[in-house]
């Protein structure tokens with residue numbers, strides 16, 4: 597129902613002219629602060645369209661947007677942020693480059709950067725052979741344990757990584773070839789079998805027998821130059837310990853026989869040729885910290 601406008605008795609304010617069951621609506625003006633904020637928003641929005649990227653537009657056959665006069669671009673902002681972080685990291689990488697490994701190891705802040713970098717580089721370069729947790733597999737040594745073929749000190753590991761193993765690289769490359777006893781007819785099949793039996797007694801995997809006793813003599817003659825008396829191994833020569841029940845190529849009789857008959861000659865690339873020196877250092881620190889480092 598409509599009503600004619602009139603002035604409310606109590607407040608002295610005009611009504612809108614609407615009334616419902618005698619209840620009338622006062623026509624109070626909007627508060628000034630509200631009206632001005634409203635106008636300010638309109639002005640702001642127009643300025644914003646002009647200054648900042650705002651409206652989608654269809655131009656030259658493709659959708660794009662009005663770029664705004666100051667050329668603001670969130671992609672550029674993100675790129676700048678990333679560059680800033682990289683510059684911050686570079687400071688640490690320069691220090692890793694300049695300092696020697698034991699000094700870096702004393703520096704908790706540098707170690708944090710080195711271990712993170714080492715972990716990432718390990719995933720990219722080493723995991724295919726050594727496993728993502730460096731747990732190894734037949735032919736590829738476990739790098740978490742303290743059983744080292746070539747040595748587990750920081751320096752040893754660094755040399756191994758930088759120069760590789762049985763890899764055509766340089767004078768520091770780890771190199772030692774076990775003879776192929778059966779293939780190259782140094783021993784007969786029977787002798788290889790006997791010495792295999794002896795090798796298995798070293799780790800307590802097999803009982804001493806007549807055959808293993810014959811094998812012991814062959815071992816003393818042929819094998820101790822590299823594997824030492826009792827088969828304890830020699831890191832200088834990269835000859836694995838045969839007495840510790842940890843096997844690179846498997847400790848069952850057939851695998852040990854194969855190792856003696858044909859030798860294995862596992863190879864690892866020289867990472868100094870493939871990765872930058874800072875990454876190789878980070879990898880050495882990472883591998884050393886895996887748990888077996890000496």
Ligand code: HEC
Pocket residue numbers: 717718721722723724725726735736737739743744745746747748753756757761834861862863864865867879883
């Ligand atoms: C193509 C396969 C392959 C890749 C890739 C590889 N390795 Fe190796 N690595 C080997 C083999 C095989 C051996 C054992 C060689 C031997 O018989 O002495 C080895 C040995 C090692 C050793 C010596 C272990 C010891 O007991 O002395 C270290 C340390 C090592 N690798 C670290 C790494 C790191 C770090 C990477 C990545 C940068 C890597 N490896 C990538 C195959 C590989």
Ligand code: HEC
Pocket residue numbers: 772773774775777791792795814815818819820821822823833834835836838842843844845846852855856859860861862863
């Ligand atoms: C010239 C040094 C040398 C001599 C001599 C030598 N070995 Fe080896 N042996 C090695 C090296 C190095 C390896 C590691 C091979 C590799 O990683 O490819 C090895 C590996 C082995 C393995 C495999 C170990 C594992 O963990 O799987 C067995 C078994 C073995 N040798 C037995 C013998 C026996 C038995 C003889 C003597 C008949 C012998 N070796 C003589 C250097 C030698």
